[in-house]
Amino acid sequence: MRTIDDQVAGVDARTVVLVEGVSDRVALETLAARRGRDLDAEGVRIVSMGGATNVGHFLDVFGPPGRGLRLAGLYDAAEERWFRRGLERVGLGANLSRDELAALGFHVCVADLEDELIRAVGVAGVREVIAAEGDLRAFRIFGRQPAQQDRPVEAQLRRFLGTQSGRKSAYARALVRALGPDKAPRSLDAVLAQV
Numbered sequence: 718m719r720t721i722d723d724q725v726a727g728v729d730a731r732t733v734v735l736v737e738g739v740s741d742r743v744a745l746e747t748l749a750a751r752r753g754r755d756l757d758a759e760g761v762r763i764v765s766m767g768g769a770t771n772v773g774h775f776l777d778v779f780g781p782p783g784r785g786l787r788l789a790g791l792y793d794a795a796e797e798r799w800f801r802r803g804l805e806r807v808g809l810g811a812n813l814s815r816d817e818l819a820a821l822g823f824h825v826c827v828a829d830l831e832d833e834l835i836r837a838v839g840v841a842g843v844r845e846v847i848a849a850e851g852d853l854r855a856f857r858i859f860g861r862q863p864a865q866q867d868r869p870v871e872a873q874l875r876r877f878l879g880t881q882s883g884r885k886s887a888y889a890r891a892l893v894r895a896l897g898p899d900k901a902p903r904s905l906d907a908v909l910a911q912v
Contacts, residue, residue, distance in 0.1 A: 728764060729762075730760050730762035731760035731761070731786065732759075732760060732762070732788070732912045733763075733764055733775075733779045733788055733789075734763045734764065734788075734791070734908060735766055735772060735776070735788065735789070735790040735823075736763060736790065737765070737768055737769050737792060737793060738765055739765045739885075740831075740885035740886045740888075741765065742763045742764070743886045743889040743893075744834070744889040744890070744893050745763050745791065745905060745909065748893050748896075748905050751893065751896075764779075769793070769799040769800065770799055772790075772800055772803040773799070773802070773803040773806060776788070777807065780809070781808050782807055787822075788822060788823075789821075789908050789912050790822065790823040790824070791823075791824055791830075791904060792825060793826050793829040793830070794825050794829075797815070797818070797825060800818060800823055804818070804821060804823065819907065822908070824904040824905075829875075831878045831879070831885065832871075833902035834889065834892040834902060835871055835874050836871075837896055837901060837902045838892050838895050838896060840870055843895075844856075845895070846892055846895050847874075850887070850888070850891055855877075856874075859876075859877050859880065860877075
């Protein structure tokens with residue numbers, strides 16, 4: 718397994734977008750490609766940090782204390798405190814509000830990436846994607862589990878996307894590809910608009 722230092726050593730960029738996990742990186746890269754953007758050619762690197770609690774170290778390396786690169790990010794609402802603390806610690810503000818975080822280029826997913834994508838694609842659209850990926854039978858079996866039966870379908874879908882290693886990333890790509898024109902989640906749109 719690569720250490721954080723290994724992850725940052727090879728990053729050559731003018732702008733770094735910090736994201737919690739691989740599925741966030743995949744979603745942003747897929748959306749950028751759909752829009753005809755070549756982030757590598759633009760000097761933009763999306764760095765998966767392996768969790769929000771690592772943001773401080775990445776800000777130390779890429780932000781004002783380190784390389785002084787332009788920064789942006791995407792985070793889940795429940796993890797906002799880690800981003801706020803990290804940005805404050807490297808001198809990019811104090812007692813930052815969500816709007817101030819956004820002005821710095823750091824945008825929130827209301828619950829998480831999967832929730833954003835499910836709302837943007839819609840339940841019927843997500844079911845179509847699941848069928849196209851060959852997972853409809855598995856989703857139906859999952860939905861019959863006692864713990865899932867009384868939950869709203871959106872909650873079932875969100876949980877299903879995280880039940881198997883690699884599934885979040887695969888579905889991040891597939892769901893972004895399934896987005897209708899101008900239907901991208903606001904948080905993903907906002908990050909790409911700032912880099």
